[in-house]
Amino acid sequence: MARIVVAVVAAILLVSCTQESADELPVQPVGDLHDTMTWVLDPAADVIWGSAGWIMTAEGEQDLTPETEEGWNQVRHSAAVLAESGNLLLMPHLVPESDADAWIEFSRGMTRVAQQALAAVDAKDSAALFETGGHLYNVCLACHQVYARGEE
Secondary structure, eight states, X not given: OHHHHHHHHHHHHXXXXXXXXXXXXXXXXXXXXXXXXXXXXHHHHHXXXXXXXXEEETTEEEEOSOOSHHHHHHHXXXXXHHHHHHHHTTSTTTSOSTTHHHHHHHXXXXXXXXXXXXXXXXXXXXXXXXXXXXXXXXXXXXXXXXXXXXXX
16 A cells, blocks of 8 residues: 555656646747737738638629649648637736636637638638638637727
8 A cells, every 4th residue: 555655656756757837838939918819810810811701892792712832832821829828818927817718718719710720721712711701800809808898
């Protein structure tokens, strides 16, 4: 019995020695939340929204669907940036102390929607990309209504 207790204590100590707390993570934030939104998320979301749907002009209807592989790759890049940014938003210095649970859900929601955008891009499905862009807008709007009132 004593051997089991010693083994369990040793295992716990070994694990606790190798794990770093959130405060000790080897990250060096470059900007605050506003910077992250302005420099990373907004430009990526704009590419998604600017690559799906149609615009009516004096010359007629303009389809925004990418026409080249390079165009689809730009959308893929932006969708990947948004998907990973959901994880980025979970870094301790970006999570608001009040109502962190909602923040986590919004961040994960953005990752899920961005993964849907990646699937639409891989299928080169302009209708799915358009629909996903709407879902992305809804996730962004819901989060902004809670956390960014008057800051836009």
